[in-house]
Amino acid sequence: MIHFAIVGCGHIAHKHAKAMKLAQDAHLYAVCDTNRISLDDFIVKTGAIGYSDYSAMLDDPKIDVINICTPSGLHERLAVQAANAGKHIIVEKPVALDLESAARIQEACLRNGVKCAVVHPNRFRPAIVELKKMLEQGKFGTISHVNATVRWNRNQAYYDQALWRGTKAMDGGVLMNQAIHNLDLLLWLMGPVKHIQALTTTRLRDIEAEDVAAALLEFESGVVGMVEAASTIYPKNYEESLSIFGEKGTAVIGGPTASWIKHWAFEDSVQADNEQLIRRIEADPHGIPGHQQIISDMIGAIREDREPVVTVEDGRNALKLVLDIYEAADRNATARSFVQPGAAH
Structure with a gap:
């Protein structure tokens, strides 16, 4: 049995919890949230151990995988902490909000020898x-x-x-x-x-x-x-x-x-x-639901010592394309601002 823990008890966390129920050899062991109401509700619904302190949860030796289900701006910090604690990681999309953060997640996983999958189901x-x-x-x-x-x-x-x-x-x-x-x-x-x-x-x-x-x-x-x-x-x-x-x-x-x-x-x-x-x-x-496939694939990646199907690099590439589209849109907006209404062009 592979023991999973979820950090962030919002809407998407419920999909992860359901996927763990359906996936063979997956057990939702613990959950973490700083919002006590959300945390208590999740504990009641799942029977998982509850933590309000993320660092304390990472100290639990029974946890194999951390599922990061928080707002995207928190992904880097939580993923790097998890990697440094020797935990494998499943992180919701986007892997991060900038390429430097994605690179730091990737480097932390490589340095600590842990797997990381990005949720692109x-x-x-x-x-x-x-x-x-x-x-x-x-x-x-x-x-x-x-x-x-x-x-x-x-x-x-x-x-x-x-x-x-x-x-x-x-x-x-x-x-x-x-x-x-x-x-x-x-x-x-x-x-x-x-x-x-x-x-x-x-x-x-x-x-x-x-x-x-x-x-x-x-x-x-x-x-x-x-x-x-x-x-x-x-x-x-x-x-x-x-x-x-x-x-x-x-x-x-x-x-x-x-x-x-x-x-x-x-x-x-x-x-x-x-x-x-x-x-x-x-x-x-x-x-088979995509989140269940991601969970099952992580179990396989751990047992077979291979990369997950959707890697950090895959998540980084999707993120880069979003950022490149933003950059192209900014260039377009700048070019349009130089064209005055009614001017010949």
């Missing part, structure tokens, strides 16, 4: 797994372009739940919080990005970070990528999609979450086989 969705197979088999031929779309709702009440939500120092906006999963998928499927044009803005929510973003990517392979992300969709989550277009194949994964096959056509495929695949995905679009 969308890679485990059945439709995405099938999409990855088709790419690896070369079924698309030369790919012309890809598209990632997140059209979701995070209303003002969502951001008003806590002062840190929507801030640049502790949280970030729609790219850092929602669309980072889709950016991770693009990197996992298409490889590195070499050029970006972008625009980000805050249209409807009273927050510091962006609630709408659009980016045009050029991958090192020459593939063109388009990203649209918004947390302003009324009245609820509408669409999350991932599309790939190639000379010999087209695939669109969509729905409220990118879990259903909306289009699946390949030059050398049999239509009956395509329809059978679509029906199989529709029967169980989510498969």
Whole structure:
């Protein structure tokens, strides 16, 4: 049995606790939060040992893995502490809010010989797994372009739940919080990005970070990528999609979450086989929950002494792409500010 501990008893921690119940050989041993109400509620619901002092929890020799479920701005400090205490780590996305913090997490894990996984669970969705197979088999031929779309709702009440939500120092906006999963998928499927044009803005929510973003990517392979992300969709989550277009194949994964096959056509495929695949995905679009897969993979990584499927480096790459989009948007904003209304250009 591998003993896990959760720090941060907010909304996402409940997904981790549920995943531990479902994963074989995983046991939620302890939880930690400075908010006594949240902590006591979590203790009652899970039966775990409760700590209000993180350092004290790290001193417990029974704990094998720390799951970091706090606001993003705290990830670095908590992860480095856990690594220095010899604990393996599962950290919620984003791995950190800047590249220097991500590097310090990575260095601490290497120095202390501990594993660290970043929670990017969308890679485990059945439709995405099938999409990855088709790419690896070369079924698309030369790919012309890809598209990632997140059209979701995070209303003002969502951001008003806590002062840190929507801030640049502790949280970030729609790219850092929602669309980072889709950016991770693009990197996992298409490889590195070499050029970006972008625009980000805050249209409807009273927050510091962006609630709408659009980016045009050029991958090192020459593939063109388009990203649209918004947390302003009324009245609820509408669409999350991932599309790939190639000379010999087209695939669109969509729905409220990118879990259903909306289009699946390949030059050398049999239509009956395509329809059978679509029906199989529709029967169980989510498969084994992504958080459960992350937990189980960490157990395997510890026992087999290997890297987790989603590494700190993977988390850093997704973070870097978000930051590069922000930088491109800033360049774009600066360029636009030099163009006067009505001026010839």
